[in-house]
Amino acid sequence: MSLKRDIPITVPVELRHAEELLEKYGRWAQDRYKKQRCASAEGAYRPPVSREDEPMESFIPDWNALQVQRALQVVPMQYRRVLFAIYVPQKEHPMAARRRYRLQRDVWDHSRIEGLRRFWAFYHLRYLTERATIAPILRDTESCALVA
Template structure:
């Protein structure tokens, strides 16, 4: 059985990857705290300790930052942008399934992800990052 190659993100791109992950959580915009239900409607979740019951949501990035990320992402060529969107924005299908649908090898997928992050980061640093 072949396994997907998990190329580590280069150290110089970790900040860009963190930004894309935060953008992905912001972009999905579907998060609602919910509980499990049963077909009969009689499911009662086990009680949680008070500390775990009201955990705050992880804060999203501000809208103006997300717009900057989106603009920089739009300047990345389409073949790399598709990989980044599949990888970092949560979707109905996981990114491995999307890769298989497009019939892309794992090595090409990971190399495209790294190249896409590099292209994104170059554009973002030039136009949207203030020092």
């Protein structure tokens, strides 16, 4: 008896940037990655030398991660929970989350694509268009004056 495996879906070309951004956000949002070593009961395990030389993957800047987080808050919960399960690494495997939510594979895949669409529409409109403006920093300079 063979097990039925989930076939990974292909993300439409127009959503590839959104997926890449969410993958970077997921690496940023998880507990900070630390290179770790395996251990043995005898303490005799020695890791391969090449592991030390591997560069760590860089995270996205904090301000960019906050933009992604704000854009994700606009996505309806039914899609957002699927995006979090897929793109933010957690102890629970995404397919275990799918079973916990009791979603069929086609609903899961549709929720992923629709969630990416909604996320990207808001993120693109809010942060990547010419209309996007950075809020001015207003400083009250008069209140900082010395009082005689």
